[in-house]
Structures are given as C-alpha cells and as structure tokens.
Amino acid sequence: MAKAHTYKFCFGPWNLSEGQDPYGPPTRPVQSFDWKLDQLKRLGFDAMMFHDDDAVPDIDHKSDAQLQKEARELHKKLSDAGIVAEIVAPRLWFSPMTIDGAYTSNDPACRKYALERSLRCIDVAKVLGTDLIVLWLAREGTYLRESKSGRRSVELLVEAIDKMLAHDKKVRIAIEPKPNEPMDHAYLPTIGHALAVAQLTSDPQRVGCLIETAHAILAGLDPADEIDFASAFGKLWSLHLNDQNGLKFDQDKPFGSANLRGAFDQVRALERNHYGSRGEYVAFDVHPFRPTKIEHWTAHLENSRRTFLRLVEKVRSFDEAGAQKLIRAQNYAALDQMVLEHLMGK
Ligand code: XLS
Ligand code: MG
Numbered sequence: 001m002a003k004a005h006t007y008k009f010c011f012g013p014w015n016l017s018e019g020q021d022p023y024g025p026p027t028r029p030v031q032s033f034d035w036k037l038d039q040l041k042r043l044g045f046d047a048m049m050f051h052d053d054d055a056v057p058d059i060d061h062k063s064d065a066q067l068q069k070e071a072r073e074l075h076k077k078l079s080d081a082g083i084v085a086e087i088v089a090p091r092l093w094f095s096p097m098t099i100d101g102a103y104t105s106n107d108p109a110c111r112k113y114a115l116e117r118s119l120r121c122i123d124v125a126k127v128l129g130t131d132l133i134v135l136w137l138a139r140e141g142t143y144l145r146e147s148k149s150g151r152r153s154v155e156l157l158v159e160a161i162d163k164m165l166a167h168d169k170k171v172r173i174a175i176e177p178k179p180n181e182p183m184d185h186a187y188l189p190t191i192g193h194a195l196a197v198a199q200l201t202s203d204p205q206r207v208g209c210l211i212e213t214a215h216a217i218l219a220g221l222d223p224a225d226e227i228d229f230a231s232a233f234g235k236l237w238s239l240h241l242n243d244q245n246g247l248k249f250d251q252d253k254p255f256g257s258a259n260l261r262g263a264f265d266q267v268r269a270l271e272r273n274h275y276g277s278r279g280e281y282v283a284f285d286v287h288p289f290r291p292t293k294i295e296h297w298t299a300h301l302e303n304s305r306r307t308f309l310r311l312v313e314k315v316r317s318f319d320e321a322g323a324q325k326l327i328r329a330q331n332y333a334a335l336d337q338m339v340l341e342h343l344m345g346k
Contacts, residue, residue, distance in 0.1 A: 007276045007312070009305055010047040010086045010283040011040065013054045016297060019290045022249075027290055028297065037081060039298050045305075047086040047281050048078065049238075052121040055088060055128060059120065060095065067120060071127035078128070085128035086281045087174065087210075087238055090114075090121040093138035093182065103160035104140045104153040104187065115160055119167045126168065133164065134210050134238060136176040141183030153187050154197060162202045172206045174237045178215040181250050190219050191226045195233055208235035212285055213266065214244035214252060224265035231273035239275065240285035241266065241308065252287040255304035256311070264343060267311040268318075282308065318342055 013036045019027030033054070040048055053059045056070045078085060092102035092114050100106055102114030118133075125133055140157065142148050161173055175197070179189035188194050191209050198207035209230050216223040230236035243253040243263065256263035276282065284304040288297060319338070326335040 005274070005277045007308070008046040008281050010045060010049050010281040011301055012049040012051070012283070012285070014051070015284065015286055015301060017287045019288065019292065021290060024290070028288075028292070028294055034077075037077065037083065041081050041083060043298060043302060043305075045083075045301075047084045047283075049086045049134075049281075049283055050088045050124075050128070051091040052088055052117070052124050053091050053094075055085075055124050059124075060117070064120075064123070067123060068127060071124045075128050085125070085130045086283065087130060087132045087134045088121055088125040088128060089134040089136060089176075090118045092117065098139050101139045101141070101148070101153075103137075104148060104156045106148065111156065111160075115163055118160065118164055122164060122168050122171050125171070131168075131170045132172050132174055132237060134174050134176050135161075136178065136210075137186060137188055138178075138182060140188070141180075141186035143184050145185065150187065154200070157187065157197060158200045161197075161207060165201060165203050165206055172208065172237065174208050174210040176210040176212060176215070176238075176240070177219070178212065178250070179219040181218070190216070190221060191230050195230065195235060198235070208233075208237040210238035210240060211236060212240035213242050213255070213262075214250050214285075215240075217244040217262075218247060218250065220247070222265070223262065224269040227266060227269040227273065227275070231269070231275065236273070236275060237280060238283065239270075239280065240283050241304065242284060242286045252285055254286050254300045254307070255284060256307040260307075260343060261339065263307065264311050264314060264339070267308065268315045271312065271315050284308075314342060 013033060016036045016039060018030055055074050056062055056067050092098050097110045097113040103111060105111050122133060164173060175188060175194035177188050177190050177194045178186055180186055188197060191211060194209045198204050201207050211226050211230060213223045216226045241255045243255055243258040244251050245258040284301055286300045286304050288300045323335055
C-alpha cells in the first residue's frame with residue numbers, strides 16, 4: 001500500500017463571505033484581506049486560492065506596472081506568512097463586458113476583453129509563484145439556446161485557451177465545470193466535457209480540470225466518479241470540496257454536510273488515486289450559513305477539514321478485504337450495511 005500521505009489545505013478570500021445572497025444584504029461586516037489571511041494562517045491552512053481581482057483589486061483599471069507591483073506586494077505578504085498561492089482564476093463574471101459571456105460572447109469586443117484579462121491573470125499568477133490558472137466558465141452559456149451556437153462556442157473556448165497556453169510556456173489551465181448557475185445552461189458542464197475540450201487545444205498536456213462537489217451534484221453526477229474519471233487521465237489538478245442538498249442554487253455547504261456517505265466515497269476516490277501526493281491541494285469552496293455569527297465565522301472551514309480528515313481515517317480503516325469478499329459473493333446488501341455501520345461507528 002502506498003505510504004499514506006498527508007494532505008495540504010486551501011481556501012479563498014471569498015470563502016469568508018459576509019452572508020449576502022441574491023435576496024438579502026450581508027449579515028456580517030466586511031473584513032479586510034489581511035484579516036482573512038490571518039484567519040487562514042491561524043487555522044493552519046497551507047495555501048490561499050485567488051481570483052485575479054482578489055490579488056490585484058480593480059485590476060481592469062491598473063496598468064501593467066501597477067499590476068506587477070501589487071502582485072509582488074501580495075507575494076511578499078504571503079511568503080512572510082508562510083502561505084503559498086494555489087491558483088489564480090480570472091473573474092470573468094462581474095464586468096459589464098461579460099454580461100453575455102466572456103470567451104463565447106456574441107460581441108467580439110467582449111471576447112477580446114475576456115482574453116486580455118485572462119492573459120493578465122496569468123501575469124499575476126507568475127508573480128505569485130503558481131503556474132495553475134482555474135477557469136470557472138461562469139458566463140459561458142446561454143439564457144436561451146438560440147442566442148449562441150454550441151459548436152461555435154467550443155471553437156471559441158479552444159481559441160481562448162490556446163492563446164493562454166501561448167502566452168506562457170509553463171502555464172497550466174484547470175477547467176472547473178459547472179452545469180448552470182448563473183447561466184440557464186452552461187457550456188462544459190462536466191469533467192467529461194472539460195477533458196474533451198482539453199484534447200482539442202494546442203497542448204492538451206497543459207489543460208486539466210478542477211472538480212467541485214456541488215457542481216458534479218448539480219449535473220446529476222456522483223463527485224466520486226468525476227474524481228476517478230479525471231484521475232484516470234492524470235488531470236485532476238485542483239479540487240473544491242463542499243456539499244449540495246439537491247438540485248437548486250449552488251449552496252457551497254460544508255464538506256459532508258448534506259451527504260456523509262457521498263463525502264466518504266469522494267475521499268475513497270482521492271485516496272485510491274493518491275490525490276495530493278503530487279503537490280495538489282484540497283480546497284474547501286464553502287460559505288458560512290447566512291445566520292453565522294462573527295465569532296463562528298471560520299467554523300465551516302474548520303468543520304470541513306475536520307470531516308475530511310475523519311473520513312480519511314474511515315477510508316484507511318475500512319475492511320477492504322471484507323468488502324472484496326462480499327463483492328465476490330455478490331452480496332451487495334451486506335456490503336451496503338457494512339459501509340453504513342462503518343460510518344456510524346460500532
Ligand atoms: C462558483 C465557483 C467559484 C470558483 C472560483 O460556483 O465554484 O467559487 O471556484 O471562482
Ligand atoms: Mg468553486
């Protein structure tokens with residue numbers, strides 16, 4: 001059995017959110033970036049993930065020189081805190097230039113904006129010391145299908161990724177699929193779609209994926225299967241663990257909060273694929289419940305990590321030989337009960 005490795009953990013500034021939702025204002029006062037970095041360090045996490053404008057606020061109105069200066073300042077702040085930058089993601093869903101898509105917008109000027117912003121995101125990532133860019137294709141989709149051609153959109157996505165790959169010879173792109181929200185239908189809704197598009201790019205070896213638990217569930221899929229599928233290609237480069245209670249808005253619930261058995265199966269898949277042994281991080285893309293008090297603001301992150309580590313113990317103590325025996329006997333009822341009792345504890 002491969003030596004059991006330890007995991008490294010990560011979250012982003014947006015995971016210490018203030019409680020706002022589409023129907024109500026914040027319920028907690030806005031905190032500074034420094035306060036959020038202090039929480040990440042106090043909790044003993046290893047890395048922080050960024051949107052480009054988390055790293056360089058108001059990035060669209062900064063010159064290249066200012067971008068480099070602010071990215072260098074952030075890199076020093078992170079280094080002084082002993083924290084690394086895991087990924088940088090271009091935030092292509094806020095600007096008025098992306099209201100009808102970024103790379104797949106029907107307006108060529110908007111497509112040009114999205115690409116230029118993505119190349120600047122790569123420049124920020126280089127200064128922060130990471131080669132990994134995450135593309136959550138938030139606005140790449142339609143509000144009504146007849147407004148775009150799916151075929152043309154695939155070509156536009158490949159064109160954009162090829163230009164990013166050409167911009168820097170080391171950069172790697174991890175596509176973070178999601179089937180909807182905020183779009184009615186999003187392009188590249190699953191890992192299968194993401195990895196298929198990777199094969200169309202100029203350098204498929206540098207295009208992989210990020211799996212988010214909730215996004216797989218919203219696509220009606222099992223996140224554990226998506227983990228195994230991406231790992232079979234050697235392309236699971238980043239991971240957002242959380243949870244989702246059925247097909248509704250993206251809840252970003254704490255890991256295991258809705259479906260403990262599903263979380264157990266995800267950890268089993270990560271373990272058998274040795275996720276993390278090649279430097280990959282476990283990020284919790286989770287939000288506090290809206291009523292969360294200030295004094296409990298980081299509990300969703302601590303709980304997610306605690307649940308994850310307890311499930312690693314459960315996976316490593318699972319009676320695999322006994323399970324194989326039941327599988328050989330095709331006694332799945334007994335196997336089902338064995339898993340449940342293992343999770344419930346004797
Ligand atoms: C939203 C996505 C987002 C990305 C980073 O649903 O999960 O959090 O991971 O912008
Ligand atoms: Mg995410």
